[in-house]
Amino acid sequence: MLGFKNSIGRKFTILLFVVLLFTSLALGISFYYSSMSTINQYVMPQIDKLLTSSAQDIYKNMNVTHARQAQSKGEQAITNLKFYFKDKLTQHKAETIFLADLKEGQATVVAADQTSELAQGEVIAVNSAMEQASKGKPGISDIYSDSHGVHKTAYVGVSGSTLVIGVSSDVGFVKDKISSILWNTAGITLLALVIGLGASILMSRRITRPLSQLISYSNKLAAGDFTQTLTIRSKDEVGQLSASFGRMAEQLKQMIGQVLGTSHSVISDANDLKTRVDVLREMAAQSSRSVKEISKGSTTIASSALENSRAMEEINIGIQHIASAAGEVTEQISEASAEAGSGNEIAQTAARQMQQVALASGKSLEQFRLMNERSLMIGEVVQGITEITKQIQMLSLNASIEAARAGEHGRGFAVVAGEVRKLSEQSKESNEQIREFLLGLQEDMNRSVSEMNHVNQEIVSGAGKVSEAGDAFSHLLILIQSINHSVQSVSAATQEISAGTEEVSASVEETAQITEKSQTSADTLARNSARQDEELEGHTQTVEHLHEQAIRLQEAMNQFKI
Structure with a gap:
């Protein structure tokens, strides 16, 4: 019986496993980037639009005098702003509405809605969107995390002052969704690999087991033992x-x-x-x-x-x-x-x-x-597959060149072209292994012909x-x-x-x-x-x-x- 190292089953299993590995990785990565693209193109713009419109509405209807009095720590003004922010919070279904004073690169909470976890006088992190709003241009931050959770905030500056209105939305579900996508991608990839590996092992065994029985039976016939019977139930x-x-x-x-x-x-x-x-x-x-x-x-x-x-x-x-x-x-x-x-x-x-x-x-x-002539015909088919692989490599190279010409728009196409090139290289290596096996099989058939010639003599x-x-x-x-x-x-x-x-x-x-x-x-x-x-x-x-x-x-x- 052939050793597992040189057997067809091992080569077939490795080839199918590599193909499944790259296929599952490509599908998983495609699923991840497709999901992230959906979130970035449809979900986040909607959140940004709602937050921006909410901040503009709150700023237009807010009493600027109360805001300036609150900056001077006027208690009545702060209380009025809290009630105002509470009403707007219910109206716009936001997470938190607050008024911050941005001075010398430090932002201090002046007032916040009554349900907010932000405390008056609390120092919060300054980001680029907040600095942009203080200069008179509305801005919206990226997703960030702090001790109160995961947020995305729209900022509007109060004209004639260093005050900035912030309207935050809880986007923890986006982070959870991204994490879920990653775990689902990894799970699907792993499950595909396990199922593919099991299927490749079963298929390789179904191919190699009859061949092993046939080799053993042929060796017994060569030794002159005709007492054994060969029972292989297959129609191939x-x-x-x-x-x-x-x-x-x-x-x-x-x-x-x-x-x-x-x-x-x-x-x-x-x-x-x-x-x-x-x-x-x-x-x-x-x-x-x-x-x-x-x-x-x-x-x-x-x-x-x-x-x-x-x-x-x-x-x-x-x-x-x-x-x-x-x-x-x-x-x-x-x-x-x-x-x-x-x-x-x-x-x-x-x-x-x-x-x-x-x-x-x-x-x-x-x-x-x-049988020897048929093995030579199989070798010709493998040579044809090798030529096709070379053409795929040339197509991949041309695709990479076109992607480079396309610049930033062709980056994704360049990744796909690289993966195609890798798959063609793997296919070329597998064809070489199949070719080596066919050469070994032809040598075995030649030896069998020599033995049959000797028996005939x-x-x-x-x-x-x-x-x-x-x-x-x-x-x-x-x-x-x-x-x-x-x-x-x-x-x-x-x-x-x-x-x-x-x-x-x-x-x-x-x-x-x-x-x-x-x-x-x-x-x-x-x-x-x-x-x-x-x-x-x-x-x-x-x-x-x-x-x-x-x-x-x-x-x-x-x-x-x-």
Whole structure:
């Protein structure tokens, strides 16, 4: 199994995670800036407009004399202003209305509405909008925070004095809304990353798990183990490939099973034939010894007529033994001939089956070559994606140039162009990783093709061996037929000797003639026995060669497990 570091699942997971990371960040940032743009373009201008109009209205309807008296700490004037500010606070629905005295860069509260948390004489922070109002031009502050909360205030200066009217609105909800937007953006981004990462892991596992099973199954087939079954339930290319592997393995399993059965039959028949040949050799040795005894008997008859009767009896016994042995040899040869014919048919059947195995192996090799061609086609597709990525980089560069020309208005477009450029670079890196993986896959497929070539060569070699075994059986059949002919000749000679011994027993006067005939027959038997030994020796070598070839075939086929 491939290590996780170099696996397709890891590369796919990283690629999808990076894409989701940048996508979620882009969506989150877009959501944040879109929300802030909505607040800045619609909410804040409305607040500014309401505060400005409220400040102008309060200033127009305020008694300036009371304001100046309040600046001089007139209690009645301060009380009048508080009630006035309270009425206006209810009318304009503001948070606080106050009158401040701006002197020497310091603002002091002169009077405030009755519900305000600002105390008389409290020093408040001076901002640019307040200074602008003191110069006769209304101003509105940015959002600021103090000990009383988060505010936005509109200022109007009281003409002819250092007094400034301030109308504040509570904008804490804006700050809370911005904080909520940030948290929602972060939460959505994190949730998208978690869901995307989980989905990428599941998808990568669904892709790599069938491939891992297919690799393991292929390694077992390469080791000769056909006992396993491949079960991948998928309708995609991986499922089709696994189904093709399964059909190929099933066909090979059936063919190898037939070859194994045939090899066992060949070995069994070869062992039986070898045993029978050994019996024939033993019987031929007995015939040879009998012929020698006949030759000695004939010499004894020629040298001493007195021993004629007894020698002839011994000759008669030897001839009967030879006749019996010749009959048995004839029966054994007939059986050996039948077995050789059967072995020849089995060997021819094994040769045809090995040819079928070679054809199936060639088809499997063609399937591997087709898979290699498809991987090359995938590499071309990846090259096309790389070209598209380069074009995206050029478009991003052109967009950045146009954004730079647009100046301030093209800043947002420049950010988008930068993100597009980054995504194209990431896509380029991912394409390189996919290309490296395809190169590795092509190397693996080339090695698989080499292994299948080696298996095909081994099967062709096995078919040749089986063909040699068939030729050996054919030669064996011819030899057995020759031996049968020789044994028939020996049987005929034995019958002649038997007739001669009967004539010797009938008439002692014809002893010399019978002795001459017996000597002639003995010579014939000696020649036939020598020829029989030669034929049996060649027959034995052929059977031993056939037995060795059958054992080699069995050893070659035993590496397969079915």
